[in-house]
Amino acid sequence: MTLLGDDLLLRLDARIDQKHLLKHPFYQDWQAGKLPRASLQLYATQYYRHVDAFPGYLKTLAARTNGALRSVILQNLAEETDPRAPHPRLWRDFAAAIGVPEETLTSSPMLPATQTLVETYRRFCAEGPACHAVAVLYAYESQVPETAAEKLEGLRRFYGVTRPEGLAYFAVHQEADKAHRAAWRNWLAADGYGSLDRTVAAAEEALDALWGVLDAVHRPQRQATASPKYKTARASGR
Numbered sequence: 556m557t558l559l560g561d562d563l564l565l566r567l568d569a570r571i572d573q574k575h576l577l578k579h580p581f582y583q584d585w586q587a588g589k590l591p592r593a594s595l596q597l598y599a600t601q602y603y604r605h606v607d608a609f610p611g612y613l614k615t616l617a618a619r620t621n622g623a624l625r626s627v628i629l630q631n632l633a634e635e636t637d638p639r640a641p642h643p644r645l646w647r648d649f650a651a652a653i654g655v656p657e658e659t660l661t662s663s664p665m666l667p668a669t670q671t672l673v674e675t676y677r678r679f680c681a682e683g684p685a686c687h688a689v690a691v692l693y694a695y696e697s698q699v700p701e702t703a704a705e706k707l708e709g710l711r712r713f714y715g716v717t718r719p720e721g722l723a724y725f726a727v728h729q730e731a732d733k734a735h736r737a738a739w740r741n742w743l744a745a746d747g748y749g750s751l752d753r754t755v756a757a758a759e760e761a762l763d764a765l766w767g768v769l770d771a772v773h774r775p776q777r778q779a780t781a782s783p784k785y786k787t788a789r790a791s792g793r
Contacts, residue, residue: 588713652721
């Protein structure tokens with residue numbers, strides 16, 4: 556680890572801690588079993604756009620990198636697109652378990668906050684210094700193991716999701732992203748040169764975009780009324 560890399564990681568981790576997803580009221584309600592099902596369903600439809608776009612972010616970044624970084628990206632991409640269990644399909648299984656049919660996931664328009672999130676990640680992966688893109692990806696994937704574990708437990712405990720297929724997305728990510736987090740950290744520590752301020756600012760923009768989607772889908776219990784399109788019979792045991 557270089558002195559610059561050490562400073563960069565300290566600053567990135569401080570920003571991530573400030574805006575950790577588990578500190579958002581949406582996830583706090585999820586962990587406490589207070590999240591209205593309508594909000595959970597809306598979250599599933601909107602966040603799917605980020606999940607579905609994620610392999611594209613990686614492909615775009617891989618196409619303009621080489622060496623060790625390209626290898627890290629391609630390994631991450633291989634896991635995302637594993638034909639045995641591609642991650643967008645695992646998300647569709649989760650959505651089905653909470654009563655959201657696949658056609659709703661693919662046809663629902665993106666909210667402005669969702670569009671901002673997807674465009675933010677696409678832009679950083681397509682343009683500018685690679686260290687900015689890696690910082691943006693690290694800002695997200697560094698949080699995933701802990702958030703996935705909490706969401707998985709909440710789904711089991713409060714929302715009646717017990718079948719393995721409905722939980723697989725979170726079960727996979729609470730383990731896989733430990734390796735991704737370490738890989739991004741290692742690269743940033745060794746090669747994350749450039750303007751530290753701008754790299755940290757890129758991560759902050761990504762963190763704000765992630766929070767923005769949660770702001771958009773969080774509906775207090777008193778306002779929650781399920782949309783008719785979500786009033787579908789859930790499969791037995793879900």
